[in-house]
Amino acid sequence: MLPNPYAPGELPRVLAGREQQQDRIRGYLSRIGTYGEMGGPLLVFQGPRGVGKTSLLREAQRDAEAHGFITAWVACRRNAPFLPDLVSRVGKAIETADILPRSEKGGWRLRLESIGLEFGLPSVVKVSAKAAAERSSAEAPPRGAQISALEDLLHETGTRVRDHGGAGLVVFIDELHAATRDDLAVLLNAMQNLAGRREENPFAVIGAGLPSTPGVLVNAATFGERTTFLTLPRLEPAAAAAAVAEPAAELGVDWTPAALHAVAAEAQGFPYLLQVLAHATWEVAQPSAAGEVLGIDQVHAGLPRADDQLTAMYAARWAAATDLEKQIMAVMAQAGSPTVTRAEIAEALGRPTQALGVPRDRLIDKGIIEPAGRGEVRFTMPGFDRYIRETLATGAAPDADQAPGRLGAGRRRRQLPPASDAGRDTPRR
Ligand SMILES: Nc1ncnc2c1ncn2[C@@H]1O[C@H](COP(=O)(O)OP(=O)(O)OP(=O)(O)O)[C@@H](O)[C@H]1O
Ligand SMILES: [Mg+2]
Incomplete structure (x- = not known):
């Protein structure tokens, strides 16, 4: 039997359709590689849950x-500082790469430890009694000291890497929307200061987060707006087909064009949905050897399985919402249009618009809904609105066994070409 090559919720075997973003990142890094200078301001990819931010990074x-x-x-992570982690990861990275000559290793370790102390990292070096007393008297580590410690870390690590033949340092920060404001302010200030001496600082910081990330960054420091924000779009149809076809092709298994088309139409370019659907199809088909072909029948047969997985995810999202959040989502799901304005929600609930700001922002924060132009919001993932309508119609979260599935419910016949469309359903070679 062949292993299932799809990865719902994990890194994809084939990253499809991200050439443009990858080129952008390469361009950004090539400046460091070629000139040994800072890549530029913070580069951030933003997009809803499941669109592929982590995979790209x-x-x-x-x-x-x-x-x-x-x-x-x-x-x-929410309510947890990320700088201590960043400092220790940078320290480990340089150690793992093993680029420092033995004579420098001891000194560098001490240096890292003293930088780490500013971020509350425990040290094996004995802290002098005076320094320890000073630290315990201060409630939180002083911001200014953290900024200069972080500058030192990024500058010294980058230049050391370069001195020993490397290209430079790249720090990746995922889930940036959840960063604490204090830590973000320190990071942005340190980067701003280092940008003044860009030719001495061979490093870059690349991040990713939900669509609320720009607001979070600007809130932390006004010049957070100098960040380069790039929106990660859903996959184009050709890329969506490649995301499904290529992992199978690596095992010598083909999808028929009709089957690929059906999966792509159902997923609407959403990478997570593509993986769920392709994974389910494969599970049902269980191809055992190269040369086998996955067709539309197997896509159909896999739908209930994919449905189960999505239903579980939507049910968890729904259950985790507060009453007011549920009311907002209910209005959105029943609006009959893809986007809804704040005013429409407020009117439907009979409340002033301001009263809905907090729950609305929390839904955006959680990646369930996203801003869509002036005062409008929409759901981030296709299918959740239907789940909510069904949940409300049955008075409870629908059971996957009896309720019409997320991917079915009369849509199935409309969206998927019928199985008898055998003429077109031939292997793609
Ligand atoms: N370009 C791509 N080609 C194929 N599959 C992809 C691609 N990008 C992401 N995926 C798949 O989509 C799913 C979601 O990807 P990922 O975890 O990177 O999204 P995310 O935007 O980081 O989501 P979250 O906001 O929940 O962290 C995973 O199953 C991954 O394998
Ligand atoms: Mg992610």
């Missing part, structure tokens, strides 16, 4: 390492 990390960069990766 991980691929960029691999690519950067293949081009001689040392990299560090951190993911922000």
